[in-house]
Amino acid sequence: MAGRDLRTLFSSNDRSIAASEAFTNRQAQWQAVTVGLAEHIRHVTRADFDVEDLEAPRRNILVFHGVGGIGKSTLSRKIEASLASSGHRPVQWESSPHPEERTLPVRIDLARAAGMDFERVILTIRLAVAALGRPMPAFDLALRRYWEHNHPGEPIEDYLRRGGLLSRFSAAAALPQQIQSALSDVAQALLLPGTVGGALGHGAGALIKALRERRQSVRALAGCSRLADLLEAEPDLEALSFYPHLLAWDLARLTVGKSALPVILLDTFEDTGDRTHRDFERLLQRIVWLMPNAFFVVTGRNRLQWAETCLEGQLDWTGPNTWPGLVSDAAHGGSGVSGRQILIGDFSPEDCEDYLARRLSRDGQPLIDEPVRRIIAERSHGLPLHLDLSVMRYLELRRGGTQPQVTDFDHDFPALIARTLSDLTAEERDVLRSVSLLDAFSVPLATQVAGMSHDAPALRLTERPFIRESSSGVWPFHVHDLIRAAVRNADDGSDDRWSDQDWQRAAQRAFPALESQWRQDLRRDRAVLVGCLQQGLLLARDFRLDLGWLTDAAFQYVGDSIWEPLALPAADARSSDGLLTAADALVETLSAIARRQHEHRERTVVRLSAVLASRLLPDDLVELATYYLAKAQRDLGLTDDSRRGMQRVAAADGRLASAARRGLAHLSRLSGDFPTAVETAGRLGWEGRHHRVLGDVWWVQGDMERAIAAYLAARSEAEEHGAVGETAMVQAHLAFAVSFADPLRADDELELVDHLLSRLSLRSSEMTVRIAALVRDAGLSADVPDRAAALLAEIGVSGISYAAAKLQLALCFHHAVLDAQDVLVDTITRLRELTQSGDYAYYVEIAYFMAGLPFPEHTAQARWINGERQTRERWRHLVQTRRSHLGTTC
Template structure:
């Protein structure tokens, strides 16, 4: 549907610009309307429907709610136009599967700026029904009595003319005549002089008596059981709010072929009051309840709370039994209601495609989009799908052209203060304070929001959580987050509101939010990993952006690395990327944790470079230096830089800090790498659980060819990790256990490898994943002719990661395969490559490969210090090969 956008039209002198009002998408909402209306038509047309039943639950209301500027009013106007005539329906919207002739749409804007009071709401509904060309006798009689009492000396016709309603409804001029006709009929039936209107005092009394006695003279009205009571009541606004019952009754008396269903669209519902003052809302709810044969489409910023029992006493009908479709936990059954509950549907943001379509059609020049494609894409991306941002960007585009220069892409990296005004407009002071506070957080809960805002009670945060610009998700640690665009605007746009925050206010708020996150983590008795990571992500950004001290972040950082799970922290690097932006301790810690987590997905050279730069900056506090130093030493070990790794590990171990046990384990690993296995076993005896002693022993025993002792050590390490709730260590040890088991029993190894895959799946442990995948090749050694090709694929991935020891271990598995097949022509080049991969560290892999094949060691070969001596080690490895051959022959 395209109309004239007058505001844009008057924003430029260039008459060649076509400024069109654009309607985009919203097919899902239209489907919800047509489906709900069809369901309603079936209900009111059924044999059991009784318009005077005041106890039956009501399902005659559909609610669209959403943030300001999301397009609710545009949707309301378009629904009215589409139901008025098919030619005005947007091309994207399908035809309703019921005849629109059976509906009578009327839209009522409840905005304060529209000057709509309750009396005017009732008159608007009656004027729309006047188009049927029939009097509504019960309602008209009560309305005439109300009018004479409250507007003495003023005719309805004159009032409608002054209020502009006569010009809106073409049938409005007929209303006075219809009312006069109905009243004249009643006066004639009761033999009253003139009409009831001219003999109001006497006439009403006679009419009430006749109604109560069910006289045949007023048979047409006698069936309306509550008319007499309403005529006897004081004709004030309170009584007027019950008159819609009479209008509903009158509509039900029409012949079946003349009946219509009013579709009453109540827009800008939030302007009817707030959650404390519900006087107008109570009157409007009566209209909805008392007109069960009408269908209501409500659009506003907030959900209707009518289904909440807590409102009993503030409204006449409350609770889920009265309004089953409005209950928060009612699953949506209507098309397009996936984002809402039952009859309450959240208006979603535009998709990126819809945003660009809107911008392309909004301003046109010579039949082509005026706004260039790169600018359209930038605006669409910045808008996060909010139509108000698109509209403001269009006006900015015209303003820049008016200043005499061509707009550029950089002109639209812009936050609009109007977004703040629209968002804060109907919030209480407490809600505004909480909103600004939680805009510092990417997600939050009600208790976290209250603490971050420094509020003494939860009420403002509870109310804020119900606002449509607060999005809810069940997938994260905390359920709520502020709409991305609104959060950005509140943080960065110029705020001209009366209670705006100064830079010092924002700094104090950042301190509160930071402390609240620290308390949230420390008070988590379950030790939930997701809570730790969530607090760490948000706390690091606050500390970095506002120059805060690290405080609890140091403890949280050590806890993060303790379990070796490595969820990505996804923190943007300072200064747009790279260590050149390091300025504070928070910057350094962000970079440190980012490097540690990303090392599972980057080449180890990149990890080593990042951590070296952090240590070189001197920004890390003394208690956190060992964190960067230890993981730098690990990266150096993976890269084959053994001497540098040993120096780093020794420095961390001698400092005797939190990672001293891990560093001692690192030194034990380095002894193993060099082939000094007795030294590694001796070191393992001093490590304990903190140093992961069982894993260290397992790593020693498998290279001895003693897979039984290796798997026993790994199994003990896995059980110990499970006792301590260390998911990362458990998965890591399971991968090593599966690898060792693959040499002896392929069937058992299959089960162990499956378990390793399950334990590794939710984690990010790249080196352990490599170990498990090499274990799969060992399991299949000798049985799969395609194994060398599979090994080549895995070798490419290992080369990308920069994990040197994994490449050597893979080559050893390939040598095992060739030894089992007794294929010396394939084994020889495999041994040569293994020698190239193990200069210095892992040189004993070459010894093992010769033991497997029963080959003598070459002259001058470096020999390891084996636990049981070289000959016993040779026998064990050779027996593993021979056992695999026997198994394959039997198989």
Template sequence: MAGRDLRTLFSSNDRSISANEAFTNRQAQWQAVTTGLAEHLRRVNRAGFDVEDLESPRRNILVFHGVGGIGKSTLSRKVGASLVHSEHRPAQWDSPSLDQERVLPVRIDLARSAGMDFERVILTIRLALAALGRPMPAFDLALRRYWEHNHPGEPIEDYLRRGGLLSRFSAAAALPQQMQSALSDVAQALLLPGTVGGALGHGAGALVKALRERRQAVRALAGCGRLADLLQAEPDLDALSFYPHLLAWDLAQLPKDKTVLPVILLDTFEDTGDRTHRDFERLLQRIVWLMPNAFFVVTGRNRLQWAHRSLEGQLDWTGPDAWPGLVTGTTAQTTPQSGGRQVLIGDFSREDCEDYLARRVSRDGRPLIDDAVRRIIAERSHGLPLYLDLSVMRYLDLRRGGLQPRVADFDHDFPALIARTLSDLSSEERHVLRSVSLLSAFSIPLATEVAGMDHDAPALRLTERPFVRESASGTWPFHVHDLIRSAIRNADDASDDRWSDEDWQRAAQRAFRALEAQWRQDPRRDRTVLVGCLQQGLALARDFDLDLDWLADAAFQYVEDFIWEPLAPPAARDTEQGGLRTAANALVETLSAIARRQHEHRERTVSRLSAVLASRLLPEDLVELATYYLAKAQRDLGLTDDSRRGMQRVAEAGGRLALAAGRGLAHLSRLSGDFPAAMEAAGRLGWPGRHQRVLGDVWWVQGDMDRAAAAYLADRSEAEQHAVAGERAMVQAHLAFAVAFTDPLRADDELDLAERLLSPLSLRSTELTARIAALVRDAGFAADLPGRAAVLLAEIGVSGVSYAAAKLQLALCFHHAVLAAHNDLAAGIARLRELTQSGDYTYYVDIAHFMAGLPLPEQSARARWIDGEGRTRERWRNIVIRRRQLLDTAR
């Protein structure tokens, strides 16, 4: 039944179902094995290699570590089988560039359930080598002495037969004869009676003496410099752990055409002990160190710590000088390509998950699980094979109950995931793990605070576990594997130390306060800290129905910079089902709508914010926030009356956004063409209301680009003083737009700076302003300008920013006026009149006439220009004339 999944096979009466042990991908891990083996062979075949050298660093080990259920044991079995027979090798694995006939894999499962003790480990390795058909004389002599001392009266063959070891190896029955042959050879060489006698009897002393004197009779064995010492040592378990040195020596004496490369696969290494009790681990480490001509592949949940100097005294060989390949860098996610010998076994890709499910259970060669169910299982698994395996069993359980499994049946968390994850953690580590499962990312100090502990050790130990991933980016470096985090949060936990609902609520409160402290105590007021705390705090408040508290202050700090990083945490299940249930839900939706308006049509923004306000879930100060940004979106859509009412409500409330609303009212006055009113309002705003930007917006419309540029420069300087990156980028784009009319060369520099300032931000409308400025700069010069304008106009239509379309059309009119393209200009003015028929920006039509020196239609609405229509007309006409002069010079 090799290659069959018996557990799945016995889960159904339907004999037409084929249940196979599916093995997917893992090419990178196989490549790490074959690359490591090739390097190892080159090393042991060098002229200077000495199997008895006990001081050189060891590079004969490769470690695969990963979370429980990631497929480590499957990988170990598949590697062992693939090294023996090529037909067992998965199709996607390349053929190894080595002589497979000379490779001898030995797989040893160290799981507690397998009952593997150290004595059985040694015997397993020796039994595998019995296939060579030759005694290992040095090792066999020592082993025979050990055996007769520790198992008096029990033949080794009886022990092997009773323990099931004989059945594992086809040549195992030859081991007693091989050991007997070694003893007979020694007895004959020393002219001893029999075969050296019981417990080597008096022959042990004779053999040791002969070895010490390097007599001709035992010349072959005398070459093993430490055999005599091991034969004289007390034959206990500690001595047995040094016998692998003898086995390595024996292997090195084989004729060249008989040499083999033992590949010893040690699986489930985490069951050898814990971070305090390392007795078994110490014995196993001796095997690896003392057999430098063998190659070891270790699979377990945790990285080996042998390269840590702190383990001196607990293990025999420690530190980076001893184990250079086991040194870990700043990340726990070493890859085979990085050159390290500790490789994290990663999650399956989405495609691999579906492939696994398709091949795991089938009927008549077709997948039993339908496409839709496979997709949802793959999505929820986050690439963890154990989840796929559990889902297959759930699928068969549902079928056994007479149901046809549906997609909804797999919105499910398995308690078994918790059991596998928690099995080898201490009680303190389990407590920290549950605590940090409330967070999407954490640091060690944050984890300790959230867990309510006064020492970091449990959190430090937890971060070394493979289900905790480390990333150099982000505010906090660590996060729990997504699937395991979900299972711990949501699955029914039957463990003895499981948490009650009250325990979770208390932990959420601790986490909420810890995040507040992280934000308020940040000396640099780092934007990433703010966003990280806000994201995680919103999720906690939403999931545990906490008061918004400090989140209101953080929300206002978030919006004041105009940067708009993605913010909304994953939707809670109650929100996914429709409707806003809590104040936290409403705040999440508010901030998401505000940030997403840079990427969504403004109608969507209006709809979302209107729904939030209608829910009446926000406290009063946050109602102000939603109302203000609703009014901004309404203004962008041309809903001027609605926008004005909203701005007036916010301004009259006198809250944190009162001055911003005053600026909004000034903009609305400018939209209607009442420029003196806008100027007056600007005088009351100061820096908090961005008065200089308001002035710049008024002056460029008057055709006074020098004053506009001066005002924008003043605003940029104030933004730099106050470290407001969003305002600085925004006003820089406006500066580039104003300068583009009168100085195309300077506009190049201003646009370059605007692009640099905007690149890390998400300011859609400001990016549109910068692109329109580039068209103004190129007006008259670029023949392709109308085509570029058409592309940009389509993007503006997607955004719903109506004023940008009118501004773009004004830039096109400038281009036509410079070229004296009368027909194109007439069409442009007609289009401009359509875009401004709501009453907003109608003065753009007037400006287009000013540019071309055309009289205004008698029926046109008259704007209130700062210093009169005549002066404004003259300035705009001169701008066109100067551009024509530049164009003539360029020709």
């Protein structure tokens, strides 16, 4: 039944289903094996290689580690089969790097269930070497002495037969004869009397004496400098662990035609012990160290720690100089992945599809239909164990008489928890459950959330393969997505499973822990703010916590107008409008405010109106929602609604009162009441962004010099306060004003604002910049109208009405510079249509100023700061200056 998945085969009566063991991808891991083998072969075939050198660093090991169920054992079996025979190599795997070099692969499963003790490990390696058909005299002599001492009266062949080892290795039956051959040679060389079997027992002293004297009669063994010492030692388990040195020496003496490269695969290495009990691990490490001419491939859940100096005394050989290939790059500021310690990653979506399509089939076609395969792949996050469990669930559902549907696989498997928790300590399990509440964490944060007084459990947990590390986030660690979902959502049948109250207590520890992370951030890092805010909102929502510090964090979030996305995963049960708690309302408020940079302003109005209607927000956050609702209404041209909202916020005299007063000044400006806007700006101060308000007033007067000065003052003030979003916003306005006055300088200002906006999400400012570029090129570039048409379409999607009017004004400037009267009149007509509500109606006046044309009758007139005549002259002068510049450039 090779290549068949027997467990699946016996899960259904339908014999038409082909249940195959699906092996997918892992080319990268196989390439690591072939590269490692090639390097090892080059090393051991060098003239200066000495198998008895016990001080040289060891590079004869490759480690694959990963979460339970990732496919490590399957990979180990495939590597063994591929090295044993090219016919068993997966088609996607390339051939070995040195086909002329014979490999001797042997896989040893160290799982507790396999019952593999150290004695069986040694025998398994020797049985594999028996395939060479040659005695290993030094090793065999020591092994025979060990055997007679520890298994008196029991022939080794009986032990092998009873343990199943004889049936596993085809050449195993030859081992007793090979051992006897070695004994016979020694007895003959020393002229010892008695049977061959007892030769060593009675003549050990004579052999040891001959070896020490390096007699000619035992010259074949005298070259092994440590054989006499090992034969003198008490033949116990400790001595047995050093015998691999003898086997390595024997292998090194074989001629080229008779030799082979042992490749020893140690699977399920995590079952050798834990960080406290390393006795078995120490014995296994001796094998690796004492056989430098063998290549070892270790597969297990955890990274080997042999290169860490802290293990000195627990293991015989430790430290980075001893095991250079096992050193983590994290020690050098890297990613934490070393060249010889490879984390086995999740399957790609394509590999998941391939696995599911080939695992169950009928008449050569996938049994699981494509929609179900797709949802299983999505839910698996690439973890093969989840795919395997889903296949079994599919068959279980079919046995019930129903055709499995997509909805049947919105499912978490308790088996995932069992596999994940199986080798964790109780403290590590508590930390894992605690940090599963968080998107990401650090060791101090994990310790605090778990309610512990020491970091050791969190530190140990971060070394587990289901904990992923990234240097790009605020906190370096996060739990594998599927493992996190399983720990949080699946029925946990473990003895120390958490109750609902346990989860609630953990959330109540995590919430203030996040607050302390945020408040301790002296640099006021936006990434820390957003990380704490996002995770805190999720906890408050899912565990119905009071908002507490989230209110302060929310105001800091909106304060700089940067608008990083805030998106929380959907909750399990929501009301029809999606709002049940204050946290729900705050999440929706902040999401609507941030998303307005990417959504039509009508959508923003609808969302914020629903939040206010829910009456779930506390009063100070009602102010927040009301203010941004009023801003969105202003952008849509709903001036009266916007004014009422701004007045309510200003009257409340809360945190956004200054911003609301600025909003009222803007409303005065867009209605053409410029004196009132200037008067209001004088009372705003920095919090009300007074310089920006003045700049917005002065540029429409045509007084670009004063506008530029105001914007420069606003930019300096924003930089002093570290307000990145405000700095970018002001720079956009500055570039717009400069584009009218000096197209050459505008290049530098536009380049700067592009740099500032590249890290932000400020859609209205981005539009201002693009309009500024049109103003800069007015009269100079023939493609200005085409670029304006493309931008107008994008403005229509955003719902920012004033941007459309501002764009038409830029076109009027372009046509006025070119003295294209007919086109200019058409553009003014469109501008009049856009401003017929009265907002920005003064743009029509400015267009006539540019063209030097008188107003038609019934044209609404603004309250200009210096009167109509002086304003007209300024705008006309800007046009004429551009014409002069145009003549110069031509």
